[in-house]
Amino acid sequence: MKNVAILGASGYTGAELIRLLAGHPSIRIGALSANSKAGRPIEKVFPHLDHLDLPELVKIEEIDLSALDLVFCALPHRTSQSVIKDFPRDLKVVDLSADFRLRDPAEYERWYGTQHLAPEVQPEAVYGLTEVYRDEISKARLVAGTGCNAMCGLFVLRPLVAAGVADPDDLILDLKCGPTGAGRSATERLLYAELAEGASAYGYGGTHRHLGEFDQELSLAAGRDVRIRFTPHLVPMNRGILATAYVKGDAREVRNALEAAYEGERFVHVMPEGLPSTMSVRGSNLCKIGVAEDRVPGRALVVGALDNLAKGSSGQAIQNANLMLGLPEEAGLEVVPVFP
Ligand SMILES: NC(=O)C1=CN([C@@H]2O[C@H](COP(=O)(O)OP(=O)(O)OC[C@H]3O[C@@H](n4cnc5c(N)ncnc54)[C@H](OP(=O)(O)O)[C@@H]3O)[C@@H](O)[C@H]2O)C=CC1
Ligand SMILES: CC(=O)N[C@@H](CCC(=O)OP(=O)(O)O)C(=O)O
Numbered sequence: 001m002k003n004v005a006i007l008g009a010s011g012y013t014g015a016e017l018i019r020l021l022a023g024h025p026s027i028r029i030g031a032l033s034a035n036s037k038a039g040r041p042i043e044k045v046f047p048h049l050d051h052l053d054l055p056e057l058v059k060i061e062e063i064d065l066s067a068l069d070l071v072f073c074a075l076p077h078r079t080s081q082s083v084i085k086d087f088p089r090d091l092k093v094v095d096l097s098a099d100f101r102l103r104d105p106a107e108y109e110r111w112y113g114t115q116h117l118a119p120e121v122q123p124e125a126v127y128g129l130t131e132v133y134r135d136e137i138s139k140a141r142l143v144a145g146t147g148c149n150a151m152c153g154l155f156v157l158r159p160l161v162a163a164g165v166a167d168p169d170d171l172i173l174d175l176k177c178g179p180t181g182a183g184r185s186a187t188e189r190l191l192y193a194e195l196a197e198g199a200s201a202y203g204y205g206g207t208h209r210h211l212g213e214f215d216q217e218l219s220l221a222a223g224r225d226v227r228i229r230f231t232p233h234l235v236p237m238n239r240g241i242l243a244t245a246y247v248k249g250d251a252r253e254v255r256n257a258l259e260a261a262y263e264g265e266r267f268v269h270v271m272p273e274g275l276p277s278t279m280s281v282r283g284s285n286l287c288k289i290g291v292a293e294d295r296v297p298g299r300a301l302v303v304g305a306l307d308n309l310a311k312g313s314s315g316q317a318i319q320n321a322n323l324m325l326g327l328p329e330e331a332g333l334e335v336v337p338v339f340p
Pocket of ligand 2: 096097098146147148149150177178179180181182203232234
C-alpha cells in the first residue's frame with residue numbers, strides 16, 4: 001500500500017480525491033489537511049463521506065511528511081508554491097494548482113500578476129497532460145496538474161496543430177463550465193440565485209489565465225507560436241466542461257489526427273459519430289471527443305467533454321500519481337459516468 005496525504009482536503013478537488021481514492025486498491029489516505037476547517041472531523045465538512053474511515057483534518061504543519069509516498073496538493077494558487085518549496089526534495093508531489101504549470105516563471109508572473117515564489121523548483125515540474133507526457137510523468141518528482149479548461153481544450157486542439165491538419169492561426173475555442181471549477185469559496189457570481197437560470201461569458205478578450213497553458217502547449221506541439229481565441233462561459237451545471245472548437249481544416253483529416261493521437265487510450269475517446277455531452281462523462285475520468293463537418297466547406301467542429309473535478313483535476317491527479325508510484329495507470333479510476 002502507498003501512503004498519501006491530501007492537502008486542501010476540505011475543498012472540491014480534495015473531496016473528489018477522497019471519493020476516487022476510496023476505491024483505489026493500492027493507495028491509502030494517511031493524512032488530510034484543511035485551513036479554516038482544520039480540527040474538524042471530515043464528516044462534519046462532507047457528510048457524504050461519513051461512512052469512510054478517514055483521518056481528521058489537520059493543519060499542514062502537523063503532517064509527518066516522512067511517512068508519505070506522495071502528496072496531493074489541492075491548495076489555492078500561490079499557497080501551493082509556498083508549501084511545496086519547503087518540502088523535502090525527494091518527496092513526490094502532484095500539485096493541482098496553477099503554480100508549476102508554466103515552464104517560464106516570467107509567464108507565470110504575466111498571467112497570475114504575481115512573482116513566482118519557487119522558480120528554483122519549477123524546472124523539476126512536468127505538465128500533467130498524461131496522454132502527452134506519460135514517460136516524463138512516470139519519472140517525475142513533481143507533476144503540475146493542468147487547468148481544467150486547458151485540459152479539455154488541449155485534448156481537442158493539440159493533436160490538430162501537431163499533425164498540421166488545422167490552421168494554427170484560425171482556432172476558436174468556445175467553452176462552457178460549471179461553478180465547481182472556481183472552488184468552494186463562493187463569490188457573488190457563484191450564488192445560486194445569480195447562476196441557476198443564466199449563463200455568462202467571463203475571462204474573455206484574451207484575459208483568461210489558462211491562455212498561458214494554451215500558448216505554451218500548442219506552440220510546443222506546432223513548433224511555432226500559436227495563439228487561440230478563447231471564451232469560457234459559466235453555465236448552471238455542478239460539474240462539467242464542454243469545449244467547442246471551430247477550426248479551418250478538413251473534417252476527415254481532423255478526425256484521423258484525433259483517432260491517431262488517442263488510439264489505445266483508456267480515458268480519452270474519439271466518438272465514431274455524434275458529439276459528446278457533459279452527461280456522458282460526469283463523475284468519470286473520461287474525456288469524450290466528437291467531430292462534425294461545418295456547413296462552410298473546409299471547416300470542422302470538434303467538441304470535447306470532461307468532468308472538471310475528475311479528468312480535469314482529481315482524476316487526472318490520481319492517474320499521474322499512479323504513474324509516479326509505479327502502479328497501473330488506471331487503478332482507482334475505472335468509474336462509470338453518473339447518469340442522469
Ligand atoms: N475546482 C476545479 O475544478 C479545479 C481546481 N483546480 C485547482 O485545484 C486547487 C484546489 O481547488 P478547489 O478544490 O476547487 O479549491 P477549494 O477552494 O474548494 O478548496 C481549497 C482548499 O485549500 C485549503 N486552503 C485554503 N487556503 C489555505 C491556506 N492558506 N493554507 C492551507 N490550506 C488552505 C482550504 O481549506 P479550508 O476549507 O479549511 O479553508 C480547502 O481545503 C486550486 O489551486 C484550483 O485552482 C484545478 C483544476 C480544476
Ligand atoms: C468557473 C470557473 O471559474 N472556472 C475556473 C476553472 C479553474 C481551473 O481549471 O482550475 P485552476 O484554477 O487550477 O486553473 C476558471 O475558469 O478560472
